[in-house]
Amino acid sequence: MTTLLDVKNLTRSFGGLVAVNDVSFALAKGQITALIGPNGAGKTTCFNLVAGALKPTSGQVFFQGQSIEGAPPENVCRMGIARTFQIVRPMRDMSVLENAMVGAFSWTRNVSEARSTAYESLESVGLVGKANARTDQLTMSDRKMLEVAKALSTRPKLLLLDEVMAGLRPTEAVSVVQVLRKLAESGLTILLVEHVMRIVMEVASTVVVLHHGAKIAEGCPKDVVADPQVLESYLGAGFHA
């Protein structure tokens, strides 16, 4: 099992608030790892630190053995880490296909190559039939999938997904799970930030739990949900399963 991403003692404070406090974890190649925790646990901050959208106060992030902390997001992307946004951000004056093409220009300048890559990305998330639609004609779950397709076009080795399942109906979430499984089978490493526990249990092989910015548990989903500290953080003290 080789390590693709290694996060070491990552800390980020905003003024007096320590949003991420000395967090370390590693991502194994080809696996789906979930970053979970109650509201305000520091999941998204942690995610943004890895993606280059925020600079850490201290600590290190190694991607394929290379230190990447503090690198701007476009460079992080070009190294092979693609991300999606929690609030979907389609380029609204561009078609679905054009949206999916943009990422490909991080490694090619050939428009037809970018177009065929975009079709492949749309295919793998099941959006190929809507390639020529405008983004405001898409449903919420399609927009979430477009975010994934946009990221896939950059040909990432690691995909960071920020709450792709939030706000989806259970049937929609099931199809997203299938897409993620297929991507992981094809060798892609995925880090999920997720709220929907049921989905995390189903899809993730490793779970990292954050609480008040610190890591309180890590392991396979079954063990983690039985961990008393995790139960306490979610449900309050005194609750035992």
Added chain:
Amino acid sequence: MSEKFNKAAETKRWIAGAIVFVILGLVGALSNSYIVSLMTIVLLFTFMGQSWNLMLGIGGQLSIGHALFVGLGAYSVGVLYLKYGISPWIGLLAGMVIAGSVGAVLAWLSFRFEVHGIYFALLTIAAAEFARIMFSGWEFVGAMQGLFFPAPTGEVDISMLRGGARFYYFVALALAAIGIAGTELISRSYLGYVWRAMRDDDEAARALGVRTFRHKILVISISAASAAAGGGILALVQGAIFPDSIMGMGISVDVLIGPVVGGLGTAFGPLVGSLAAIPLNHLMGALGDSLGIPGLNNIAYGVILISVVWFLPDGIWPAVVRGYAAIKGSLFARPLKLRKAEE
């Protein structure tokens, strides 16, 4: 399948563009001198409007100080030709290099210090006004008295870019064609995709690997250089360069009226907009003079701007395209319904 469909539509657009320019060529060959000189201005502002359009309509960067680049182009041609007898061709090239560099430096400084959007636009006004005041006091370039080209002999000299009104009409026509075709080619290239992505959402574009910092500098630099080429020709057409007219706010506004009225981010918008706004401006100016109401042209300008923003917020050209599609749709209503059902 849709690939082929796109190719066919693309070819159609090029043919339509070629037809428009053949008609404009005939206008230049057959019209009287008033129409020719008016249309020369229309075509020059089509080209300069297109340079501005590339920057805002595709690159998402607003400039309200394009007179800076227009003026740098005009002065480069004027100074090199009148002081040193150097061909305006070289002057145009020099003007493009100078304006392109000034644009790049302005953009670099601005974005390096996180000055974006409307604040960058204010910076472009400041830079243009600074240059206008500087050139107004600079004796070497004629200061307030300006620079004058010798009156045209009517003889065409292509190596020195000198000739009569009809000659400059065709120069302006060639520039407008280059501007429209160039914009079309750029927007179909990878630059067009990454620039539009950067225009729609800077942060999301960066997350997809678009190095927006350098792309902003690039689009501003290209826009500045092409505005300078237009400015160089404008100086030759007008036969004189005055800092207040070539670098004044008026030019900055005239440059952006075409694309705003015609349709932002479209290839034909600046042409349609300039065709609508500039003749109206001249006509109303003449009417105002004969009626003894000076400033009627400015009122007309205001009215057309407000009505376009009110009724056709994305410009005349996109409205024409939509209207055409609607007519076509009603003629072939059935296939359209089927297509909708497929979606």
